[in-house]
Amino acid sequence: MTTICDVDRAYRRCEQITRSQAANFAYGIRLLPPVKRRALSAIYATARRIDDIGDGTLPPDEKLDHLARIRAALHRLPGNDDGDPVLTALADAAVRMPIPLAAFDELIDGCAADVTGRTYDTFDDLRWYCRCVAGSIGRLSLGVFGATDPGRAEPLADALGVALQLTNILRDLVEDRVNGRIYLPAxxxxxxxxxxxxxxxxxxxPPERLAELVRFQARRAAEWYDLGLRLLPLLDRRSAACTAAMAGIYRRLLARIAADPLAVTRSRVSLPGREKAWVAARALVGRSA
Structure with missing residues (x-):
């Protein structure tokens, strides 16, 4: 039987994972009130576990087996968390809030696509992947945030996920290629x-061709940010601040890439901590970065 102390410890573990591993998202999550902050940390810690399987060093067959196991464990929630602290916290959050746990299936589908080496012929194909690995997190987050019009909010959360994932793909262009992955459409x-x-x-x-390719993708991502950020007026103030901080950090990262598209071929582009904190502070007072 899970006790209140067990649940509290489980949430603390998830918040620990979020602080240590969510370098960009943690700035937004900390703007939430405690109950929502804990719930979103549980979602992040679960997503992190799934991502770590896909990015790990196990052989592909073992990765797919681990993904199948975590899918089965998530399907048993909220009734049976197997004593796992991350699942304990997620199960508690799902009882308290309308978190669409089925969205984790899409995240797992996206990670499985990475494991099997799937490539993408068209942008519509890539959009499917972005929706799986990032739009799913947006929809899970909406279960924590709440929205004045859920029907309008869900596709906007998806759109913001596409924008964030496109930014990640550009940032990690070399690293992904070294690992045998190409995400940009053929x-x-x-x-x-x-x-x-x-x-x-x-x-x-040729560098000039690469630069044009990256600029094109950056413009595409910027359009998806413009669409996805229409979500903010549908959220309460603190949830909107959290979302604006996360998106603002990635949007500034995208602006750096667009200004110097070949930077992604030289090193991993990132923002200093003080700039991320500045973006989060502006988001909290309702001002864009």
């Missing part, structure tokens, strides 16, 4: 005459 690579072939750890494509 139709876009053909359009700009790029292959993303690596030669001694660096892209072999």
């Amino acid at each position: 139709e876009d690579l053909d359009r700009f005459g790029c292959t993303l072939r690596l030669d001694d750890g660096r892209f072999a494509d």
Whole structure:
């Protein structure tokens, strides 16, 4: 039998995971009131566990087996958490709030696509992946935030997820390619005459073509931010601040990439902690970054 102390410890563990591993999202999560902050931390800690399976070093068959196991464990919630602290916290949050736990299935589907080496021919194909791995988190988060018009809010949360994931894809272009992953659609690579072939750890494509490819994707991501941020007026003040902080950090990251598109080929583009804190502070007072 799970006690109140067990649940409190479980939430503390999830908040610990979030603080240590959610370098960008933690700035927004901390703006929430305690009950919502704890619930969103439980969602993040669960998502982190799923992502870690996909990004880990196990053979593909073992990764898929682990993903199937966590899918089955999530399907047993909220009734049976197996004594796992992360699942204990998530189960408690799902009892208190209308969190659509089924959205984790889509996250798992996206991670399975990574494991099997799926590539994407068109942007519509890539949008499916972005919706799985990032839009799902937006919809899970809506269960914590609440919204004045859930029917309008859900597709906007999806759109914001697409924007965030496109930014991640650009930021991690080299790292993903080293790991054998190409996310950018084949139709876009053909359009700009790029292959993303690596030669001694660096892209072999002409720099000017790479720059145009990255700029094009950055413009696309910016359009998805414009759409997704229409979600903010549908949220309460603190939930809107949380969302604006998370999106604001990634949007500024995207602006850096757009200003110097070849930067992503040299090193991992990031924002300093003080800039992230500044974005979060502005979000809390209702001002965009």
